[in-house]
Amino acid sequence: xxxxxxxxxxxxxxxxxxxxFPLGTILMYAVLFGWSLTTIYALFWIVNNSFKxxxxxxxxxxxxxxxxxxxxxxxxFDRINIGKGYLNSLIMSGSTVLLVLLFGGLAAYVLSxxxxxxxxxxxxxxxxxxxxxAFATVVPVYELxxxxxxxxxxGGLIFPQTxxxxxxxxxxxxxxxxxxxxxxxxxxxxxxCNRWTMFIKIFLPIGRPxxxxxxxxxxxxxxxxxxxxxxxxSKENVRPIVLLLSEISSQYGTDFGLMAxxxxxxxxxxxxxxxxxxxxxxxxxxxxxxxx
Amino acid sequence: xxGDRKYIFLFLLPAAVFMSIFLYYPFFKSMYLSFFRTSxxxxxxxxxxxxxxxMFSDELLGAATLHTLELMLYVIVFQVGIALILAVLxxxxxxxxxxxxxxxxxxxxISGTAIALLFVLFYNFQFGLLNxxxxxxxxxxxxxxxxxNALKAVAVPTVWHYVGFYFVLFLTAMSKIPADFxxxxxxxxxxxVKKTFLLTIPLIMSDIKVVITLAITGTLKVFEFIFVLTRxxxxxxxxxxxxxxxxxxxxxxxxxxxxxxxxxxxxxxxxLLANRLLKRDEITY
Numbered sequence: 001x002x003x004x005x006x007x008x009x010x011x012x013x014x015x016x017x018x019x020x021f022p023l024g025t026i027l028m029y030a031v032l033f034g035w036s037l038t039t040i041y042a043l044f045w046i047v048n049n050s051f052k053x054x055x056x057x058x059x060x061x062x063x064x065x066x067x068x069x070x071x072x073x074x075x076x077f078d079r080i081n082i083g084k085g086y087l088n089s090l091i092m093s094g095s096t097v098l099l100v101l102l103f104g105g106l107a108a109y110v111l112s113x114x115x116x117x118x119x120x121x122x123x124x125x126x127x128x129x130x131x132x133x134a135f136a137t138v139v140p141v142y143e144l145x146x147x148x149x150x151x152x153x154x155g156g157l158i159f160p161q162t163x164x165x166x167x168x169x170x171x172x173x174x175x176x177x178x179x180x181x182x183x184x185x186x187x188x189x190x191x192x193c194n195r196w197t198m199f200i201k202i203f204l205p206i207g208r209p210x211x212x213x214x215x216x217x218x219x220x221x222x223x224x225x226x227x228x229x230x231x232x233x234s235k236e237n238v239r240p241i242v243l244l245l246s247e248i249s250s251q252y253g254t255d256f257g258l259m260a261x262x263x264x265x266x267x268x269x270x271x272x273x274x275x276x277x278x279x280x281x282x283x284x285x286x287x288x289x290x291x292x
Numbered sequence: 293x294x295g296d297r298k299y300i301f302l303f304l305l306p307a308a309v310f311m312s313i314f315l316y317y318p319f320f321k322s323m324y325l326s327f328f329r330t331s332x333x334x335x336x337x338x339x340x341x342x343x344x345x346x347m348f349s350d351e352l353l354g355a356a357t358l359h360t361l362e363l364m365l366y367v368i369v370f371q372v373g374i375a376l377i378l379a380v381l382x383x384x385x386x387x388x389x390x391x392x393x394x395x396x397x398x399x400x401x402i403s404g405t406a407i408a409l410l411f412v413l414f415y416n417f418q419f420g421l422l423n424x425x426x427x428x429x430x431x432x433x434x435x436x437x438x439x440x441n442a443l444k445a446v447a448v449p450t451v452w453h454y455v456g457f458y459f460v461l462f463l464t465a466m467s468k469i470p471a472d473f474x475x476x477x478x479x480x481x482x483x484x485v486k487k488t489f490l491l492t493i494p495l496i497m498s499d500i501k502v503v504i505t506l507a508i509t510g511t512l513k514v515f516e517f518i519f520v521l522t523r524x525x526x527x528x529x530x531x532x533x534x535x536x537x538x539x540x541x542x543x544x545x546x547x548x549x550x551x552x553x554x555x556x557x558x559x560x561x562x563x564l565l566a567n568r569l570l571k572r573d574e575i576t577y
Contacts, residue, residue, distance in 0.1 A: 028381045039398040058419035107307040135535045136552040139545045140318035163314030195299040224403030226516045245405045263406045274401045
């Protein structure tokens with residue numbers, strides 16, 4: 001094998017120069033695997049330590065948890081009620097995603113497929129809205145939520161987050177929906193679709209990759225948004241999992257095992273979902289909208 | 293199409309209602325509040341530009357601004373830099389592209405709060421991972437979150453968190469460069485590192501510009517890392533945590549809103565500046 005390769009490369013093959021320098025390739029892979037290690041090992045480290053008692057985490061954090069203990073997990077569910085945190089997060093972030101996709105999808109559909117006066121103005125407003133950080137809206141929103149008795153209810157996080165994520169979702173979805181060929185729309189019209197059924201039957205299914213990637217980012221931003229949670233839904237019965245995490249560091253700052261478990265419990269489900277959806281999105285994005 | 297006006301109105305309405313109530317109205321209300329001295333929600337007195345005058349003599353705000361700028365420097369140099377290097381490397385290797393894409397993106401998926409908590413375990417003086425390593429190697433323990441180190445220590449998770457995001461943006465941009473560009477370069481004998489600097493990077497300059505703008509506005513929103521790791525102690529107070537303290541801990545809504553408006557203006561100015569400095573002609577293939 002070695003020999004045949006050598007013979008092929010021979011002294012004549014000047015164009016193959018790059019391949020005859022495997023050192024460069026080795027270095028490139030070394031850097032890439034080095035960085036991969038920072039992400040993979042950090043995750044492994046935290047999950048591994050979640051199966052040890054605190055003392056073990058402190059003294060032997062590199063050792064494999066060969067006889068795993070579940071004490072941190074029972075603590076996480078009994079003492080800090082992490083199950084409830086999960087449920088709250090799921091309800092609030094799930095609702096935010098649904099509202100953003102529905103309202104954002106409808107708006108994006110109109111902005112990408114209809115010609116009307118004021119369309120350009122709306123796009124300019126949307127781009128400008130990207131510059132408004134949560135800091136610049138939090139006080140009046142909090143005031144509104146208290147006034148409407150929505151603070152410390154699920155709606156108290158869902159509504160502001162929906163509004164905050166709509167800009168991004170509309171821009172992404174409108175970009176994708178505008179690439180769908182006009183013939184499809186005309187065909188659907190001849191088949192007797194009105195605008196609403198056209199949205200449901202044509203644009204929603206074809207725009208699936210864009211809807212999928214928008215929903216992932218909206219979910220992540222909502223699920224991970226500590227700032228809004230801290231202010232709008234801080235009571236125990238509604239607080240989401242990020243808020244629990246930040247409280248653990250101040251209240252149980254010495255219980256390393258519990259902290260490792262809380263981080264693992266927050267991170268691992270999201271990571272698993274990401275692994276499944278990632279393929280689907282990339283497939284959808286590369287295949288394009290309509291074939292043939 | 294007949295009856296389109298009705299649908300345009302109906303379909304835009306829900307998004308418009310949500311955004312008006314929870315985004316635009318609060319934004320303008322914040323501007324309005326920045327001209328008042330408040331205590332709680334109920335009493336407020338108009339003070340004109342007093343809050344803005346106070347802002348310019350507020351040393352803590354000045355410090356927070358400097359800390360934010362320092363953090364921004366680390367983010368632009370390291371986060372964007374590492375992302376670019378990784379993207380160039382992945383673009384040049386043949387095996388494992390999908391793997392690296394997937395793995396580098398992991399931290400982006402994780403919440404900043406969880407990452408901050410992970411780094412609490414790394415930086416802990418007594419039992420943390422880093423001091424563990426130092427002790428095993430026979431060195432003295434280091435106070436990682438001391439006055440002189442804390443901001444750099446906080447910058448590490450901040451940078452690590454989003455490298456993967458910019459990496460994917462760069463990689464996507466590179467994959468759009470037509471193959472014949474590279475073939476032409478190859479005929480001219482331009483390969484390897486030279487190819488990267490003469491071809492790849494100039495061709496994705498507009499994407500680099502976008503990423504730097506994102507990095508700037510992103511740094512202004514940094515909150516979790518500081519809040520969990522140091523609570524703004526030891527010289528790590530940034531604009532976000534300072535605004536939170538003034539507006540929501542001290543319940544000083546008027547001055548808090550002034551700081552919020554300052555953050556917005558600061559962000560817009562910095563983005564404009566970055567765009568001016570990186571001005572390039574758009575390249576279309």
